[in-house]
Amino acid sequence: MSLHPVAIQGRERESDLSSVFSLQPLERFAPGQPVFWEGDEARHIFEVGDGMLRALRMLADGRRIIVGFLRPGDLLGVSLRERYIYTVEAITPVELRRFSRWRFEDVVARQPHLREQLFSRLCDEMTAAQDQTVLLSRRSADEKLANFLLMMAQDRHGDRTPVIDLPMARLDIADYLGMTIETVSRTITKLASSGIIASPVKRSIIVLKMQALQSIAEGDDNDHWAAPVAFR
Amino acid sequence: MSLHPVAIQGRERESDLSSVFSLQPLERFAPGQPVFWEGDEARHIFEVGDGMLRALRMLADGRRIIVGFLRPGDLLGVSLRERYIYTVEAITPVELRRFSRWRFEDVVARQPHLREQLFSRLCDEMTAAQDQTVLLSRRSADEKLANFLLMMAQDRHGDRTPVIDLPMARLDIADYLGMTIETVSRTITKLASSGIIASPVKRSIIVLKMQALQSIAEGDDNDHWAAPVAFR
DNA sequence: CGGATTCTTGAGAGCTGTCAATCGTTGTGG
DNA sequence: CCACAACGATTGACAGCTCTCAAGAATCCG
Incomplete structure (x- = not known):
């Protein structure tokens, strides 16, 4: 029994x-x-x-x-x-x-x-x-990519690391987000030159300003782009 | 037992x-x-x-x-x-x-x-x-709307009726397809003036050329728009 | 090292969004 | 029953974003 x-x-x-x-x-x-x-x-x-x-x-x-x-x-x-x-x-x-x-x-x-x-x-x-x-649905390229990066930044426990592993090609990202590789590339460049992310190594990205990335992800198309590339 | x-x-x-x-x-x-x-x-x-x-x-x-x-x-x-x-x-x-x-x-x-x-x-x-x-994902307004109409044309057995009941407002369609009500409206007008669909009654649509609608749904952006509004 | 592939950057066009006015329908109250 | 307000749908003009096409840079790989 x-x-x-x-x-x-x-x-x-x-x-x-x-x-x-x-x-x-x-x-x-x-x-x-x-x-x-x-x-x-x-x-x-x-x-x-x-x-x-x-x-x-x-x-x-x-x-x-x-x-x-x-x-x-x-x-x-x-x-x-x-x-x-x-x-x-x-x-x-x-x-x-x-x-x-x-x-x-x-x-x-x-x-x-x-x-x-x-x-x-x-x-x-x-x-x-x-x-x-x-x-x-109805989101700009900036929003889509920011959301994508935040998603990839989640580890399997739901925690968020600033270091993002991006093993997939631009074409994969584009076909996931419903945009072209050119737009993906341009958007990443834009994020990088705003100092929000950095890409020291190929296929890897570091989020420098998580807060700003989250704002963009939610569609706050306000500032956040304000160039921290100061002193140039 | x-x-x-x-x-x-x-x-x-x-x-x-x-x-x-x-x-x-x-x-x-x-x-x-x-x-x-x-x-x-x-x-x-x-x-x-x-x-x-x-x-x-x-x-x-x-x-x-x-x-x-x-x-x-x-x-x-x-x-x-x-x-x-x-x-x-x-x-x-x-x-x-x-x-x-x-x-x-x-x-x-x-x-x-x-x-x-x-x-x-x-x-x-x-x-x-x-x-x-x-x-x-990566589809034009025409394609999206054609697909939507085909979807709504399916009854619960999967069969396709040419008479489509559309009880929802334009805003609902727009928010489903990720477009604006204006674009939804324009696209429907375009389909109607091409003779592919007709809307004799409010909130209801009749598919006149199912084949053409299917072609548009699949992205054949070729003809199909060729005006059967002939003799005008 | 050289070719292939991927990524970035540029210029221009097209599609869809935005803003705005008009039209048509519905519903309410006089 | 009609007038009018309220709302949704349509249409137009224009701008902006993203796509397309194209060239060049960077990376990969034999």
Whole structure:
């Protein structure tokens, strides 16, 4: 007579979603390499161990829309349907663990707390999708980019670091924000020459004036641009 | 020894998510009336019985972003979190059925097929959110509006009627597509004077050339605008 | 080192936003 | 029933932002 299923279920018991994947072999993907394609039969779920990936959809005429960037701890293919609804490609070298979808569903179905976690993940993904909608809607290039930088500045605990890792190309940022690479480039230059950010190293950015960046992100198109490039 | 839980669970058994709501009293909302606000504690789930509603989020500076329109059969508040992530307001007179969230979760937890349905609904909502992202991203006013009309032309079985009911105001359309009411108005006028659509009655539109509308929706900025207003 | 790729910068055009006036509908009160 | 106010929709003129096209700079990689 056990009140604690953990005691009798043995290996069935998993403390959280991540541990479901923990025994799976590590798979490596090189930059640019696809993990799966939009429209593929959704046979597997993946957990990102290391690296960064992009999720994207293509329009008929070839326009590319990036619907999200994936980081360690994120799950790929959670929105379980017959087929994947977007393509996922590695940006940096990536390490993934794979789990077959039917086994995953089986494991999750047996364990209420895993169901809850999965449900919660799906809600997160929903919220993220909606946040991107809000980000794209009626906002200037300045606002979009500021919001993007703030988003990338968040580590996985939600804390904000001033040092931002930007492994993706300008084209990825552009296709995520719904603008052109030229405008992305110009906007970054503008932020840098205003002293709000600095980019000492390629593919990395440091936020010098977080407050100003937040103001821009929220659409306060007032000052903040006031040049701290003084004495020149 | 029953292989058919339905036989022994009695009233616990529900054939689908809708039937969970079917015994709840009908609540009516007048146009403009809010059902709940973004940030409210998420105490209830709703099913739309009749009418149309808008789901919206507000930015700090007052800009309004409509993240979706809701029609009969849709559920409100499926993305169960502590608090509602958007405000929902009636556009037309609306009839809803309400279910308390904790009872809903209880009922759903007991019945695997309801869990599946709920999960599926959430996936749908996720997909819809992402579709809106795609809709907003790097597309012209013409494309956006054509896509919007095609979306509203879909009935609940996914079939396409040429007669489109548009109970929402221009401002709602504009805030959904990320444009201004002026541009929405101009674009509709342009479509009408090209003979692609007609608007015999206020708040209703008829698609005269579905093929042309689809071409515009996909970004074929070629012809299609060629005036069939011939003989003038 | 040289070619390829990515990023930056510039000039000009086009689309959409802004501001403003007019039109049409709805609803209210005399 | 009509006049008028209030509101939403349409249309116009103009400006500004972002896109397009193009060239040059920087970086990557063999």
